[in-house]
Structure formats: structure tokens, C-alpha cells
Amino acid sequence: MVKSFSDRLKCVSHPKAQELINIILRKKSNLCFSADVTESQKLLELVDKVGPHICLLKTHIDIVSDFTPDLVTELRKLAKKYDFLIFEDRKFADLGNTVQKQFSEGIYKISSWADFINAHVVVGPGIITGLKNVAHNQGLILIAQMSAAGNLCHQAYIKEALMMAEDNRSFVCGFICTESVTSDESFLNFVPGVNFSSSGDGLGQQFVSPSQAVQKGADVIIVGRGIYQSSNPAATAKEYKELAYTAYLNLLES
Numbered sequence: 001m002v003k004s005f006s007d008r009l010k011c012v013s014h015p016k017a018q019e020l021i022n023i024i025l026r027k028k029s030n031l032c033f034s035a036d037v038t039e040s041q042k043l044l045e046l047v048d049k050v051g052p053h054i055c056l057l058k059t060h061i062d063i064v065s066d067f068t069p070d071l072v073t074e075l076r077k078l079a080k081k082y083d084f085l086i087f088e089d090r091k092f093a094d095l096g097n098t099v100q101k102q103f104s105e106g107i108y109k110i111s112s113w114a115d116f117i118n119a120h121v122v123v124g125p126g127i128i129t130g131l132k133n134v135a136h137n138q139g140l141i142l143i144a145q146m147s148a149a150g151n152l153c154h155q156a157y158i159k160e161a162l163m164m165a166e167d168n169r170s171f172v173c174g175f176i177c178t179e180s181v182t183s184d185e186s187f188l189n190f191v192p193g194v195n196f197s198s199s200g201d202g203l204g205q206q207f208v209s210p211s212q213a214v215q216k217g218a219d220v221i222i223v224g225r226g227i228y229q230s231s232n233p234a235a236t237a238k239e240y241k242e243l244a245y246t247a248y249l250n251l252l253e254s
């Protein structure tokens, strides 16, 4: 029996995860837009169009060629205007001592503006402690599975990711995964590799449709090229939003 987002609010304890669920309910959107473009202006224009339809914006801030701190100031303004949170998909993957610098220092100073970040678990729990030491209320998403063909996230690896999450409930909000990896509903499942097109990209990406993703356990679907390569990103985002939310409502009724 699938729990509604309203019921999930009762078991989810991290403030950012609660904030995200409240946005999902307010906007009837469990769509995360992955804005993987390399120019600031283009990024801001896209987010201004798509913002009304999303609960979460996912960035790869290090692909922006003309990055300046103003970009994140503008993104935060858009997040406020359109009521969404920001997830920097940095995929931290180093020693605790290194990731805390990558998270808070350098030119991006991610800890000063992101709501969510993510990390690979291959390093072991020290990565979680390092990130937590310098976090400013961010929620951490652990990468339990990947959508790429031939990835190395086998069952034993997923199990370790789950244990690391359970041991760090005050910081870990959920998982990057391709299907539900736990029956523990206090963790949120963020599922990438969602696109209307079922063919991949020739570089390992494997796509599922919005409804397939939700049926497999996605709480939030992550869509990149499906939206930003569309001729009408706003209308397409609206379509992904409606399909994913309807799939969620159908699951509740089934």
C-alpha cells in the first residue's frame, strides 16, 4: 500500500524533505528539472519558464562556462518566486576531509546556496560526516543506484547505502535510485533517466517514462533533456508534471 505524500510528512523527519513534500503537495508536482545547460543566461531563461511546474531544480553548477556567484543569487530568487528547492548534483565521492572543502569552498561554495546535495557511498561513512560538518541545513541524497547501463551498484552496494542512510537519518533524506530500494517511507526516492523517448543517448543513459518511474517507486522524477531540448520547455515540463503526478494519484487508488 503506497502512502500519500501527506502521510509521508508524518514519517519524514528532515526539514528539507518536509519542505519538499509540502511543495509537491502545494504545486501538485513531483517533477525535478535537471537544467544541464552550460550558459548562465540560458539556464536562467529555462528555469524562469519551467519554474511554475517543478518542485525541485537540479543543477550541475560546474558545467556552467560563465559561472559567477550572481548566477546562484538569481537561481535562489527564481526558487523563491516559483516555490521550488535546489539540488546540486555534485556527486561527492572523496574522503570526508576533501568533500567538506569541495562542498563549502572553491568557487561554487555549494553549502551557501543548495538545499540538497548528493554523494556516492563507495567511500564509506566518512563522506557523510565530512559533508555534515559543513552543511547549512542541507539534505543529503545517497546514490544507491544509477540509471547508466553497466553501472556497478549491485545488491550488496545498495544494501550498504541503505545502512549508511539509516545510521545518518538526521542528514540523509533519500536516494538516487531507479526503483524503490527500501520499504522505509521516511526516505525519498529520486529517479533520474526519465524521458518520453525510450531509446537511450548512446552514452549509457537508460530512460523510462514518467509513469513507469513512479510505478517503480519514484517519489520525484528527474527530467533533463526531455525538457530542455524540447521546443517548448514550459509546456513539456507541464506534461511531465501532470503525467508523473497522475501516476502517483493512480498508485494511491490502486
Ligand code: BMP
Residues within 6 Å of the ligand: 034, 036, 060, 089, 145, 146, 147, 148, 176, 192, 193, 194, 195, 205, 222, 223, 224, 225, 226
Ligand atoms: P537526462 O534526463 O537529460 O538524461 O538527464 C539526467 C540527469 O540526471 C543528468 O544531470 C545526470 O547527471 C543525472 N543522473 C542520471 O541521469 N543518472 C543517475 O544515475 C544519476 C544522475 O544524477
